[in-house]
Amino acid sequence: MAYDYDIVVIGGGPAGYAAAIRASQLKAKTLCVELDKLGGVCLNWGCIPTKALLTNAHLVELIKNHGAAFGHSGQSTWDFAQMIRRSRGVAGQLNKGIEGLFRKYKVAWKQAKAKVVAPHKVLIGDSETVTAESIIIATGARPRPLPGLPFDGKRVISSKEAMVLPALPQSMLIVGAGPIGLEFAYFYNAIGTKVTVVEMQDRILPGEDEEVSAALAQSLTKRGVAIHTSAKTGQIDLGGKLVKAVIESKGGQTPVEAEVVLVAIGVMGNIEDIAAPELKLAIEKGHIKADPAKGYLTNVPGVYAVGDVIGPPWLAHVAHHEATCCVERLLLKSTRVIDYSNIPGCTYTDPGVASVGMTEKQARDSGREVRVGKFPFAFSGRALASDETEGFVKLVFDAKYGELLGAHLIGSQATELIAELVMAKKLEATEEEIIHAIHPHPTYSESVMEAAGQGLGESVHI
Amino acid sequence: MPIEVTMPKLSPTMETGVIAQWLVKVGDTVKEGDPLADIETDKATMQMKSYDDGVIALLDRAAGDEVALGQRVLVLAKKGEDPKAVAQSMAGAKAGGAGEKPAAKSAAAATSSNGNGKQAEPVAVEVAPGGRVKSTPLARKIAAASSVDVSRVTGSGPGGRVIRADVEAYLKAKPAAAPPLSRPAARGGERIPHTRMRKTIAQRMLAAKQAAPEIHVMIEPRVDRLVAAREELNRGLARENIKLSLGDFVTKAVAMALRAHPALNASYEPDAIVRHGDINIGIAVALDEGLIVPVLQNADQLGLREIRVQSEAIAKAARAGSLTSEQLTGGTFTISNLGMFGTRQFDAILNLPEVAILAVGAAERRPVVEGNQIVPGTVMTLNLTADHRAVDGATAALFLRTLKGMLEEPAAMLL
DSSP: OSSSEEEEEOOOOHHHHHHHHHHHHHHHOOOEESSOOHHIIIIIIHHHHHHHHHHHHHHHHIIITTGGGGGGOOOOOOHHHHHHHHHHHHHHOOOOOOOHHHHHHHOOOEESSSEETTEEEEEEETEEEEEEEEEEEOOOOOOOTTTTTTSSSSEEEHHHTTTSSSSSSSEEEEOSSSSHHHHHHHHHHTTOEEEEEEEESSSSSTTTOOOHHHHHHHHOOOOOOOEEEEEEEEEEOOOSSSEEEEEETEEEEEEEEESSHHHHOOOEEEEESSBBBGGGGEEEEEEEBBBBBTTTTTSTTTEEEEEGGGGTTTHHHHHHHHHHHHHHHHSSSOOOOTTSSOEEEEEEEESEEEEOOHHHHHHTTTTTOOOEEEGGGGOHHHHHHOOOOOOOEEEETTTTTTTTEEEEETTHHHHHHHHHHHHHHHTTHHHHHHHOOOOSSSSSHHHHHHHHHHHTTOOOOO | OOEEEOOOOSSSOOOOEEEEEEEEOOOOOOOOOOEEEEEEEOOEEEEEEEEOOOOEEOOOOOOOOOEEEEEEEEEOOOTTTTHHHHEEEETTTTOOOOSSSSSOHHHHHHHHBBSSSOOOOOTOOOOTTTOOOOHHHHHHHHHHHOOOGGGGGGGOSSGOOOOOOHHHHHHHHTTTOOOOSSOOOOOOOOOOOHHHHHHHHHHHHHHHHHHEEEEEEEEBBHHHHHHHHHHHHHHHHHHHHGOOOOHHHHHHHHHHHHHHOOGGGGGEEEEEEESSOOEEEOOOOOEEEEEEEEEEEGGOOOOHHHHHHHOOOOOHHHTTOOOHHHHHOOOEEEEEGGGGGGGGOOOOOOOTTBBBBEEEEEEEEEEEEEEEEEEEEEEEEEEEEEEEEOOOHHHHHHHHHHHHHHHHHHGGGGG
């Protein structure tokens, strides 16, 4: 039986568009169906527009906090609406970029809703049905609401609304101190909003190395963000002009009022109405179950799923690689698989946070003999020259062979510096290669080399 | 890319092969498995086969040439390549000298032929001299630590690179079969800075050797009775959880013998020999980072039980680094015992300013002459080092005679 398409991709985000383009590159007849705009959350409502806003906040902070040292005087005024406009403009530009790539690689795409109605059969919109040899579901995820507090888009908002607020709020309560919550905390605090952050776990960025969490908490607190850890929001009262909440922690109860509540406690897979019930597509913890070892095959023959819709780590760069691995495998191009132990994660606060691999605690808990090398940016001439000396590079090695187990960076350039360490891990470099690879002077990147040598008596600058 | 075919390893021990005769000529089309030449190895004449399809573009060597392993013997033009152009471009790059051109794919594959047409396991990827094995730093370190030649491991990484998992799988598959490295891999040496203890040991041992003209006097007491006495006493002490060692008896015997020979319980000073009133015996204790000599004060007044208990206490404190200054000073004679390591005999260096030190070896079963018969007996070797500035040979010998008597007849200690 001949199918209409070799591959139909449902979803046009980082997983979906990557799958569609890679499939077309490999000469498969491909259709991509996207309900909204190409680029998905990442491009339109996530990674990219928030980075535009955060750069803006950084600029404000640079002038406000460092301006005098650099000889700037006088008042700076900032237009919140223009910040939002610029951010949207950047997203729009990239969204057009994906359309251009689709044209270049001759990927057919439709803006519509799609649903797997039978094996190899997809319903597009209300009436059109197409067949495909393989179907890749890449519908992504969306913000998860607090139980009992649905989003209203006005005063109880998700990250999406937080990047297009009509006016600068005077105060904001942020529930959840993961990367998303903290990036907005940094942004709004920098441009003048009174920000309160509540985190259930005992530290902010609970997935990061403990030292990094502590350093970021200290830095954000110093900048004026109120942080409550091991805490939760009790009853939230939406009755008045301001949202009233009580923060419950071991220390007792703290009442807090805010114009808006941003809920950033995680995401949930977009799995509703994606497949006909009789197909019995397997779902686990709110996400589609897909097997990475079998090219992300689901329990339904011919149906694959990649990206945020299959669960953590909910990162655009992972979605992209899952998609290309999936496509290359089903088009017999390669059998490569993702090494989930070598995935970098970034938080674009200032100082920023970036990490890959095991935290020091995880490494020690694994029973290895661990060696930690650490270099603070305060000792970096380049950082000093920029007046951005916060943070450090912390490298976790297996003492036996000097294997790099993990890297944990906090600092103004952390998110740019992490790639070297991902590559080092990928190529199975040991501490020796990092120490003896000549890093250019003066750069922030030297701190990586210095950290590798620290503790071995090989670091000259500490 | 044209294929450069090199001299394959056709016998496990061959270093070179002689081309007995070519079975192809330039311009011939060959398929995988076709014979290319007869090669005389150190063992026999064998056929060298092609591992690729192509056209013979160039024969580097004539029949009768002796060619080292890994050196190029011919070039094969692949499909779509012009053999004449290939011959022209490759002729200059003739792999004549050792290590000029790294091994090509064919050479690596050739090792899997053992001449009888069967495919050998593809694991043993030998590299030609100078050939590079793609491998990660971590894989190389693990391989070196396990004495595995990384070129024998099949790589599964990008471009056939040997990665950590490959070395680990190789080690798991044949832990014992790892062949010895033909050339030891460079291993990281180690430079251990002197600790204070190391500096002290070095300085004191050198000073003793430089200052004291030493003599060595040895006895070999038969200790069967001592061993029996120990067993008997230990039976009684078992409920106290105390177990006397032979060393404790030696300590006791030395302390008692020193009472009778005060010349050995002394210090040599520039203007006088100082004979000590107390008999304080230093017991050398080995530590990871060196050794230390804590002291049993007034050892001659201690019973065997106290000697055991206190010896244990000071040895424990020495290892824990918690010796008090009192436990470290006042020694008048030192015992160094290596018997527990099975050492038969050794010499000790003086612990100045003490004038003598006793080196104690293991008690072991040896043939002993009893009357006119050789019988088995338990014998120890004790070697006394004495400072001849203070102690003459006869003095040392007399002390040792007393000591020997006590060790051979433990009851004598009671006198």
